[in-house]
Amino acid sequence: MPVGLGPLPVLHPVPGFRLGIASAGIKRAGRKDVVVMEAAPGSVIAGVFTTNAFCAAPVTLCKQHLAHHPRYLLVNTGNANAGTGKPGMQAAVRTCEALAELVQVGPEQVLPFSTGVIGELLPADKIIAVLPQALANLAESNWAEAAEGIMTTDTLPKGCSRQISLGGQTVTITGISKGAGMIRPNMATMLGYIATDAKIAPPLLQRLVKEAADLSFNRITIDGDTSTNDSCMLIATGQADMVEIIDYASADYRALSDAVKGVMLELAQAIVRDGEGATKFVTIQVNGGGNQDECLDVAYAVAHSPLIKTALFASDPNWGRILAAVGYAGVPELNVEKIDVYLDEVCITRQGGRAADYTEEQGARVMGQEEITIRIELGRGQHSETLWTTDLSHEYVRINAEYRT
Amino acid sequence: MPVGLGPLPVLHPVPGFRLGIASAGIKRAGRKDVVVMEAAPGSVIAGVFTTNAFCAAPVTLCKQHLAHHPRYLLVNTGNANAGTGKPGMQAAVRTCEALAELVQVGPEQVLPFSTGVIGELLPADKIIAVLPQALANLAESNWAEAAEGIMTTDTLPKGCSRQISLGGQTVTITGISKGAGMIRPNMATMLGYIATDAKIAPPLLQRLVKEAADLSFNRITIDGDTSTNDSCMLIATGQADMVEIIDYASADYRALSDAVKGVMLELAQAIVRDGEGATKFVTIQVNGGGNQDECLDVAYAVAHSPLIKTALFASDPNWGRILAAVGYAGVPELNVEKIDVYLDEVCITRQGGRAADYTEEQGARVMGQEEITIRIELGRGQHSETLWTTDLSHEYVRINAEYRT
Structure with missing residues (x-):
C-alpha cells in the first residue's frame, strides 16, 4: 500500500x-x-x-x-x-x-x-x-x-x-x-x-x-x-x-x-x-554539519540501517539505534555530546544522551504516524541535507524473496 | 535456527x-x-x-x-x-x-x-x-x-x-x-x-x-x-x-x-x-582487486545489499543483483568486461555477462545449500578479501521489529 x-x-x-x-x-x-x-x-x-x-x-x-x-x-x-x-x-x-x-x-x-x-x-x-x-x-x-x-x-x-x-x-x-x-x-x-x-x-x-x-x-x-x-x-x-x-x-x-x-x-x-513493502514515508534531515558530505553520510547511515528501518516498521521509538547509526557514519572527530535528535518536534536525544524530558509515549506517538521526520542536529557547522526513505517490512522481504518464484 | x-x-x-x-x-x-x-x-x-x-x-x-x-x-x-x-x-x-x-x-x-x-x-x-x-x-x-x-x-x-x-x-x-x-x-x-x-x-x-x-x-x-x-x-x-x-x-x-x-x-x-533470522551462511570472496580497499568495497556492497540477501533467503540464483551491487560498489574505472562471478564452483557471469554455459538449474542447486560462497573475480590485480554474512529473512524483520513489543 x-x-x-x-x-x-x-x-x-x-x-x-x-x-x-x-x-x-x-x-x-x-x-x-x-x-x-x-x-x-x-x-x-x-x-x-x-x-x-x-x-x-x-x-x-x-x-x-x-x-x-x-x-x-x-x-x-x-x-x-x-x-x-x-x-x-x-x-x-x-x-x-x-x-x-x-x-x-x-x-x-x-x-x-x-x-x-x-x-x-x-x-x-x-x-x-x-x-x-x-x-x-x-x-x-x-x-x-x-x-x-x-x-x-x-x-x-x-x-x-x-x-x-x-x-x-x-x-x-x-x-x-x-x-x-x-x-x-x-x-x-x-x-x-x-x-x-x-x-x-x-x-x-x-x-x-x-x-x-x-x-x-x-x-x-x-x-x-x-x-x-x-x-x-x-x-x-x-x-x-x-x-x-x-x-x-x-x-x-x-x-x-x-x-x-x-x-x-x-x-x-x-x-x-510506492516503495517495496513501504508502510512509512520517512524524511531524514541532518543539520549543523561541517560540510555536505558528512551530512549525507549521517543521513544515509540512518536511512540504510536495517535496525532503524525495522523499528520504523514496528512504530518503535528506538532512539538507541539512531544514535548508533550516527556514531558509525564515519564523521571524523564526531563530538557526540553536541548531537540532538528529534522525531518530528519531539527531542529524543539531547547532547548525545536521552533527553531528560523525553517520554516513550511522545516517541511512540510520532512513530505511529505514516509520515515521520527524523532530524539530527550535529552541532558542527551550517550545512544541511535531507533525504527520503521507507521502513523495512515483512512485505519487503516477501516481494524480494518471492519475486522469481 | x-x-x-x-x-x-x-x-x-x-x-x-x-x-x-x-x-x-x-x-x-x-x-x-x-x-x-x-x-x-x-x-x-x-x-x-x-x-x-x-x-x-x-x-x-x-x-x-x-x-x-x-x-x-x-x-x-x-x-x-x-x-x-x-x-x-x-x-x-x-x-x-x-x-x-x-x-x-x-x-x-x-x-x-x-x-x-x-x-x-x-x-x-x-x-x-x-x-x-x-x-x-x-x-x-x-x-x-x-x-x-x-x-x-x-x-x-x-x-x-x-x-x-x-x-x-x-x-x-x-x-x-x-x-x-x-x-x-x-x-x-x-x-x-x-x-x-x-x-x-x-x-x-x-x-x-x-x-x-x-x-x-x-x-x-x-x-x-x-x-x-x-x-x-x-x-x-x-x-x-x-x-x-x-x-x-x-x-x-x-x-x-x-x-x-x-x-x-x-x-x-x-x-x-547464529545471526538474527539467518538461514544461510555466506562467504563472499573477492579476488583480483587492485588493492585491499576495493576488494572490501565490493565484498561489503554484496554483503549489505538487501536484494542479494533476500535472494539468498529465497535460494534464488539472481545473478543480476550481484552484478548490480558490484557495479555500484564505487570501484574507480571498473571494467565490467573483466568480471567473473561464481556461486561455489558454478560460473554465473563471465566477462561481465551471463556465462554462456550457465543454467538456472546449476545456480539453483548452489543457492539451495545452507552454506554458499559467492566469488567475484575483478581481474584488476592480485589482492583478495573474504568476509562472511547471512541472508535477510522474514525472521530478521520479525526479531528486529518486535523486539521491544
Missing part, C-alpha cells in the same frame, strides 16, 4: 511534446509496455544517469546520443537490456534505427530506455513491430497513459504538473516517473521524464537537471541498491512565447528552476511512497 | 586464566549475567574496540585501563551502559572500584564490559552485590559456563579451543564470543575473549589481536550496523614453559598467530551462523 500516494493529478500538456503508447507483449500480452515521446524540432534535452559501472546498453547509448540533438525517446518495460553484452547493445541500436527510419531522423536522435528483467536479450523485433502503433497515437494529452506505460511493479502511476508565469506567459512543467525500489529484483530502474515548454539555453538545462536530480532522485533510497538503468530526462521544447533563459542568475531561471525542482521532488518522493 | 553451529566443543583450560559466573538479576532473575575473568600476575592483555563514535562508557574505560596492566575483566549482560552520559560512566567506574577492592588491585586494573539494552543506567549495585559470588567460583575450567554467561539473545553459546606445540611445550588458545547481529535492537554488541598461556611481548600481542580481528571479527557482517560496545580481548598469561616470543618473524610467532587467527575466525563465524 503506497504511503500518501493517490490517483494521478491533472497532468497539463506541454506544447511541443507528444507521447504515444503501444503494447508489444514483451513480458505479458496486452500490457502497455512501449512509450514513444516526441520533442518538437528545436527542443533541448538534458539528462542524468545511473553511476552504476554495470550500466545497461540503453544508458550507454543515451549518453552518446544526447550530444546529437535527440528528438525522440523510446521506453520499453519488461526487459532492462542490462548484463546482455554486445547482442544487447545491437538490439538497442536496432530499435533506435527502426524508430529513426519511421520518423525520418538520424538514429542518434533517438534516446532508448529499458526497464525490467536483467540479463535477458531485448526482444527488439516485438518493440519495432509496434512502433507505428505508438506513433499513430502520439498526443500532447497522453501523459497519464504514458505514466502507466512506463510502470513495471509500481502499484500506482506517478505524475506531477505545475504551471508558472514567466514574463506574463504561462509555462508548463509536467513529468512522470516510475520505480518502486531503487532497483527491483530483476526489475531494474528508476525512470523520470519531465518536459517543459520553457525556452532555455542547453548548458542551463543540463545544469538544472543535475541540480534538481541531486535534490530529488539522488536523495531517495529504499534499499540502498543503485540500478543499472536509472535515468532522468528533462526536455525543454522552447514553444512558450518567452525570451530564452540564458542567465543562471536571472529571475526567470530561478522561477523555472524552483518549479522543475518541485515537480522532480514530488516525482521522486512518489517512488519512495 | 543457527546455520551449522552445534553444541560447544571441548574448551581447554588456559593455565593462569580463571573465570567466575554469577546471577545479578540485571534484566531477568536467575539468569547468569555477570562474568569475572582473572589473569594471573604477569599476564598481558591486548584488545580492539568498536569504532562507533557513540562508544559506551565501559569501552571508554577499557581503553584507558589497558595501559595499566589490567588483571581482571568484568562482563555484564542485560544492560549496555551506552548512551547513558556521566551517570553511566560513574556506574562503570563504581563496578571497577568494587571488584578492585575485593581482589586488592587498582581500579584501573579492571576492564569493564557491558552488553544489553542501550540507554538505561547500569544497575551497578546489583552487579557489585554478586561480585563475591563470582569470585568464589573462579576456575580455569569455567569456559563453557562463561560462554553462556555472556549470551544475550544468542541462541547458542560460542566457543573454540586449540592446542599447539611451541618448543616441545603444549600451548593452549581458548576463546568465547557472543553476538547475534552486529548490534541487536537495543541489545548492543559483539564480544570476544581469547586467552592463551603463551609468553609473548606486549607489542606483539597487540599487533596479533589487531591482525586477527581484521581477518575475523572485522570481516563479518549481518546487517551492517556497528555496535556501540563491540570489544575483542586477547589475554596471554605467559604460564607456558617457553621462551618469550619477541620477534614478529619467528616461527613461534607464526605458529601462535595462525592458531589465534583460527580460533578468532571460528568465534566470529559462529556469530554469523
Whole structure:
C-alpha cells in the first residue's frame, strides 16, 4: 500500500511534446509496455544517469546520443537490456534505427530506455513491430497513459504538473516517473521524464537537471541498491512565447528552476511512497554539519540501517539505534555530546544522551504516524541535507524473496 | 535456527586464566549475567574496540585501563551502559572500584564490559552485590559456563579451543564470543575473549589481536550496523614453559598467530551462523582487486545489499543483483568486461555477462545449500578479501521489529 500516494493529478500538456503508447507483449500480452515521446524540432534535452559501472546498453547509448540533438525517446518495460553484452547493445541500436527510419531522423536522435528483467536479450523485433502503433497515437494529452506505460511493479502511476508565469506567459512543467525500489529484483530502474515548454539555453538545462536530480532522485533510497538503468530526462521544447533563459542568475531561471525542482521532488518522493513493502514515508534531515558530505553520510547511515528501518516498521521509538547509526557514519572527530535528535518536534536525544524530558509515549506517538521526520542536529557547522526513505517490512522481504518464484 | 553451529566443543583450560559466573538479576532473575575473568600476575592483555563514535562508557574505560596492566575483566549482560552520559560512566567506574577492592588491585586494573539494552543506567549495585559470588567460583575450567554467561539473545553459546606445540611445550588458545547481529535492537554488541598461556611481548600481542580481528571479527557482517560496545580481548598469561616470543618473524610467532587467527575466525563465524533470522551462511570472496580497499568495497556492497540477501533467503540464483551491487560498489574505472562471478564452483557471469554455459538449474542447486560462497573475480590485480554474512529473512524483520513489543 503506497504511503500518501493517490490517483494521478491533472497532468497539463506541454506544447511541443507528444507521447504515444503501444503494447508489444514483451513480458505479458496486452500490457502497455512501449512509450514513444516526441520533442518538437528545436527542443533541448538534458539528462542524468545511473553511476552504476554495470550500466545497461540503453544508458550507454543515451549518453552518446544526447550530444546529437535527440528528438525522440523510446521506453520499453519488461526487459532492462542490462548484463546482455554486445547482442544487447545491437538490439538497442536496432530499435533506435527502426524508430529513426519511421520518423525520418538520424538514429542518434533517438534516446532508448529499458526497464525490467536483467540479463535477458531485448526482444527488439516485438518493440519495432509496434512502433507505428505508438506513433499513430502520439498526443500532447497522453501523459497519464504514458505514466502507466512506463510502470513495471509500481502499484500506482506517478505524475506531477505545475504551471508558472514567466514574463506574463504561462509555462508548463509536467513529468512522470516510475520505480518502486531503487532497483527491483530483476526489475531494474528508476525512470523520470519531465518536459517543459520553457525556452532555455542547453548548458542551463543540463545544469538544472543535475541540480534538481541531486535534490530529488539522488536523495531517495529504499534499499540502498543503485540500478543499472536509472535515468532522468528533462526536455525543454522552447514553444512558450518567452525570451530564452540564458542567465543562471536571472529571475526567470530561478522561477523555472524552483518549479522543475518541485515537480522532480514530488516525482521522486512518489517512488519512495510506492516503495517495496513501504508502510512509512520517512524524511531524514541532518543539520549543523561541517560540510555536505558528512551530512549525507549521517543521513544515509540512518536511512540504510536495517535496525532503524525495522523499528520504523514496528512504530518503535528506538532512539538507541539512531544514535548508533550516527556514531558509525564515519564523521571524523564526531563530538557526540553536541548531537540532538528529534522525531518530528519531539527531542529524543539531547547532547548525545536521552533527553531528560523525553517520554516513550511522545516517541511512540510520532512513530505511529505514516509520515515521520527524523532530524539530527550535529552541532558542527551550517550545512544541511535531507533525504527520503521507507521502513523495512515483512512485505519487503516477501516481494524480494518471492519475486522469481 | 543457527546455520551449522552445534553444541560447544571441548574448551581447554588456559593455565593462569580463571573465570567466575554469577546471577545479578540485571534484566531477568536467575539468569547468569555477570562474568569475572582473572589473569594471573604477569599476564598481558591486548584488545580492539568498536569504532562507533557513540562508544559506551565501559569501552571508554577499557581503553584507558589497558595501559595499566589490567588483571581482571568484568562482563555484564542485560544492560549496555551506552548512551547513558556521566551517570553511566560513574556506574562503570563504581563496578571497577568494587571488584578492585575485593581482589586488592587498582581500579584501573579492571576492564569493564557491558552488553544489553542501550540507554538505561547500569544497575551497578546489583552487579557489585554478586561480585563475591563470582569470585568464589573462579576456575580455569569455567569456559563453557562463561560462554553462556555472556549470551544475550544468542541462541547458542560460542566457543573454540586449540592446542599447539611451541618448543616441545603444549600451548593452549581458548576463546568465547557472543553476538547475534552486529548490534541487536537495543541489545548492543559483539564480544570476544581469547586467552592463551603463551609468553609473548606486549607489542606483539597487540599487533596479533589487531591482525586477527581484521581477518575475523572485522570481516563479518549481518546487517551492517556497528555496535556501540563491540570489544575483542586477547589475554596471554605467559604460564607456558617457553621462551618469550619477541620477534614478529619467528616461527613461534607464526605458529601462535595462525592458531589465534583460527580460533578468532571460528568465534566470529559462529556469530554469523547464529545471526538474527539467518538461514544461510555466506562467504563472499573477492579476488583480483587492485588493492585491499576495493576488494572490501565490493565484498561489503554484496554483503549489505538487501536484494542479494533476500535472494539468498529465497535460494534464488539472481545473478543480476550481484552484478548490480558490484557495479555500484564505487570501484574507480571498473571494467565490467573483466568480471567473473561464481556461486561455489558454478560460473554465473563471465566477462561481465551471463556465462554462456550457465543454467538456472546449476545456480539453483548452489543457492539451495545452507552454506554458499559467492566469488567475484575483478581481474584488476592480485589482492583478495573474504568476509562472511547471512541472508535477510522474514525472521530478521520479525526479531528486529518486535523486539521491544
